[in-house]
Amino acid sequence: MTRTLVTGLGVVAPNGLGLAQWWAATVHGVSGIAPVSRFDATGYPAQLAGEVPDFDPAVYLPSRLLPQTDHMTRLALVAADWALADAKVDSTALPEFGMGVVTASSSGGFEFGQRELQNLWSRGSQYVSAYQSFAWFYAVNTGQISIRHGMRGPSGVVVTDQAGGLDAVAQARRLVRKGTQLVVSGGVDGSICPWGWAAQMASGRLSTSEDPSQAFLPFDARAAGHVPGEGGAILVLEDAEAARARGASSAYGEIAGYGATFDPEPDAEWPSGLRRAIDLALADAGIVPDEVDVVFADGAAVGALDRIEAKAIAETFGPRGVPVTVPKTMTGRLYSGGGPLDLAAALLAIRDDIIPPTVHVTPDARYELDLVGAAREAVIRTCLVLARGHGGHNAAMVVRASN
Structure with missing residues (x-):
């Protein structure tokens, strides 16, 4: 079976611009959550x-x-540029149809779209940018990355909210297994503008706390919704043999397993599919629960959703049977960018043998989780990353050391 390796990472996150800055902040528990500055949120x-x-x-x-x-x-x-540079990939030296791009998006270019719609309403159609035809579109990141780097191989976009980033990386792995030499994948989201803000508030899941240290508290009895964020991570995925042939000297790790399920309606008689997604990912990786060293949880910070996730983890690994962390407490939920950023954290956790913390949270004992509250040194070879999207999407992905 073809092994799919991650050879490059590019990160743009609220607590750090660039891989090194973000990882240092994450390990040290530095949060990037603060009052909105991209627009006047007074009154929201x-x-x-x-x-x-x-x-x-x-x-x-x-x-x-x-x-x-x-x-x-x-x-x-920018994240894609950094990921390719990190992988030491010269895209001009590779076959253009041997490289693809698969990204995820939850909203598209909302800020651009809002500005052009305001021009339309207030000034007339002649003041609307021709670029509005694609700048707002869900697939625009895939298109712009592929054009910038001459990547004309199989490409696409996945739209499954917070689960989308993992789903996109899974699709990229399928393309690699089918013969595409290299695929740029992951997700970067951002809709911090009045239009995007109204859309996010409609979910009823946004925290209204004004204290950044108390606003996003997954698995805490005080949990009252999440803080939204922007950013994410882009990954370079390559076939192991192809990477070796082009001279790649190292890899962060392997995308080893993946599972996806869909939840029923909230009042349905059958249970959430999250546990099933975990089982599928472990089976795909060919491992048993005891081989997982840490779980990067989704961490919705909504009581009912936290209970479902905690139950799935406890049933799989046993009560407090595996370290669990939610580093997105330092960034907010990044929607399609959240899963890829957790993948990046998992891969660096493997590299450095350290589990990043979950900040500000006092874990509710009823959840029976070993929630990592301060960076913890540990031997890490295999990580499980979970992501759930609004509307019932579940995704689970296993990453492990490549050697």
Whole structure:
């Protein structure tokens, strides 16, 4: 069976711009959650967000791209650039039809779309940018990355909210197994603008706390919703033999297993499919629960959803049977970017033998979880990453050391 390796990582996150800065902040428990600054959130019930700091797209991207891209696409393009550089990939030296791009998105370019719709309503159609035709679109990150790097192989986009990032990486692994040499994958999201804010608030799951240290508390008795954020991670996935042939000297790890299920309606008689997704991912990886060293949990911070996830973990591994962490307490939920950022954290946890913390949370004993509250040194070879999307999407992915 073809082994799919992660050879490059690019990160844009609320608690760090770039892989090294983000990982240092994450290990040390530094949060990027703060009052919204991208627009005036005064008067909105929710006023906190995880925003990517110190990001000036003109520093990283050619000027021709700036008028045609939304903020989240600029973040994605930079993350892809960094991931390819990290993998030491020269895309001009590889067959253009041997490289693909699969990203996830939950909202598309909302900020760009809001601005152009405001131009339409207030000034007329002649003031609407022609770039509106694609800048708002869910697939725009895939398209812009593929154009920028000449990647003309199999590509696509996945739209399953928070689960989407893992689903996209799973699709990328399928493409690698079918013969595509290299696939850029992951997810970067961002809709911190009035239009996007209203859409997110409609879920009823946003925290209204004004205290960044008390606003996002998964698996805590005080949990009252999540803080939204922007950013995510882009990964370079390669066939192990192809990576070796092009001279890749190392890899972060292997995408070893994946499972996806769909939940029933909340009042249905049958249970959540999350436990089944975990079982499928472990079986796909050919491992048993005892071989998992840490679980990166979804951490919805909604009581009913936390109970479901805690039960699935406890039933799989036993009560307090495996360390569990939720580093997204430092970034907020990044929607399609959340799963890939957790994958990046899992791969660096394997590299450095350290479990990043879950900050500010006092775990509710009823959940029977070994929730990691401070960075914990441990020998780590295999990680399970969980993600759940609004509407019932469940995804589970196993990553493990590549040697």
